[in-house]
Amino acid sequence: MLVIDTETTRAALRFDDVVPALREAFRGGVTVPPRHVHAVECDGRQGTSLIMPAWNAQGYFGVKVINIFPDNTQQGLPGLHATYSLYSARTGVPLAQVDGDVVTAFRTAGAAALGASYLAREDARVLLVLGSGRIASLLTPAMRSVRPIERVLVWNVRPAGAQALARQLAEQGWHAEAVEDLEQAVRQADIVSCATLSTEPLVRRAWLRPGTHLDLIGSFKPDMQEAHPDCFAGSAVYVDTDEAPTKAGDLLRAFEAGTLRRDGLRGTLHDLVAGRVAGRRDAGELTVFKAVGSALEDLTLAARVYEHVAGKG
Numbered sequence: 001m002l003v004i005d006t007e008t009t010r011a012a013l014r015f016d017d018v019v020p021a022l023r024e025a026f027r028g029g030v031t032v033p034p035r036h037v038h039a040v041e042c043d044g045r046q047g048t049s050l051i052m053p054a055w056n057a058q059g060y061f062g063v064k065v066i067n068i069f070p071d072n073t074q075q076g077l078p079g080l081h082a083t084y085s086l087y088s089a090r091t092g093v094p095l096a097q098v099d100g101d102v103v104t105a106f107r108t109a110g111a112a113a114l115g116a117s118y119l120a121r122e123d124a125r126v127l128l129v130l131g132s133g134r135i136a137s138l139l140t141p142a143m144r145s146v147r148p149i150e151r152v153l154v155w156n157v158r159p160a161g162a163q164a165l166a167r168q169l170a171e172q173g174w175h176a177e178a179v180e181d182l183e184q185a186v187r188q189a190d191i192v193s194c195a196t197l198s199t200e201p202l203v204r205r206a207w208l209r210p211g212t213h214l215d216l217i218g219s220f221k222p223d224m225q226e227a228h229p230d231c232f233a234g235s236a237v238y239v240d241t242d243e244a245p246t247k248a249g250d251l252l253r254a255f256e257a258g259t260l261r262r263d264g265l266r267g268t269l270h271d272l273v274a275g276r277v278a279g280r281r282d283a284g285e286l287t288v289f290k291a292v293g294s295a296l297e298d299l300t301l302a303a304r305v306y307e308h309v310a311g312k313g
Contacts, residue, residue, distance in 0.1 A: 193215040
């Protein structure tokens with residue numbers, strides 16, 4: 001069994017390849033059972049552990065274990081930690097242990113970019129990133145792989161986090177700046193991408209200009225929320241999978257508020273990729289993409305890393 005470390009995993013993934021690979025995976029051929037969700041509590045600290053299996057027609061079977069502990073940020077630790085085990089789907093033989101943190105970050109940002117390739121305006125140039133963690137740090141190159149991003153604004157509940165990420169992006173050559181006035185930043189953005197663990201709404205409808213694409217990829221549980229329910233009123237709303245309407249706090253609060261109906265969802269990534277539903281219909285439409293993540297994304301990227309390292313790709 002190969003043990004593929006952080007740097008090797010990261011070096012095997014580029015968004016120019018990741019987004020097309022995810023597009024192909026959403027066309028079908030992947031079996032994704034329901035994830036297992038466990039609440040973890042120890043010494044007064046609480047977290048959530050997800051166990052996410054999947055297997056595909058190419059002969060790969062994988063299981064990700066991801067632990068989410070939001071209070072970690074108070075200790076200067078990432079809120080998410082994951083491991084990924086890859087096996088042969090034909091024999092069960094272990095093939096590789098892949099860095100789950102890197103896979104999670106790339107697949108989440110990659111799925112957001114895949115959604116934006118159908119939903120964001122083709123001339124979208126200003127990106128606002130909410131958050132400053134691993135996933136937030138990858139949203140700029142991910143979105144740039146599908147849209148002509150020229151300027152990046154970064155906001156975080158802790159300004160120091162936004163400043164650190166903006167510096168990191170600037171060092172990579174991006175025109176990036178940290179912002180503290182969230183309302184004014186939202187009003188300037190063509191794409192607003194939220195990658196936080198917030199339990200309170202951050203973005204409001206009145207701040208969103210016509211034609212904005214709102215990307216909600218951080219929250220994944222009923223008690224988590226990044227957008228106010230009014231953001232969904234009159235918007236074209238899409239989800240990554242059919243799990244999202246049952247698990248995402250953003251959608252559940254909108255259903256309760258009456259700003260969105262379950263039958264008002266336009267479709268999933270599966271539908272968009274297959275051409276069963278249309279994406280953005282005009283330049284003035286407000287689009288919303290809500291994702292809770294899928295094990296097919298993790299399997300796709302873990303297999304890609306394995307093939308790269310093993311010389312099979």
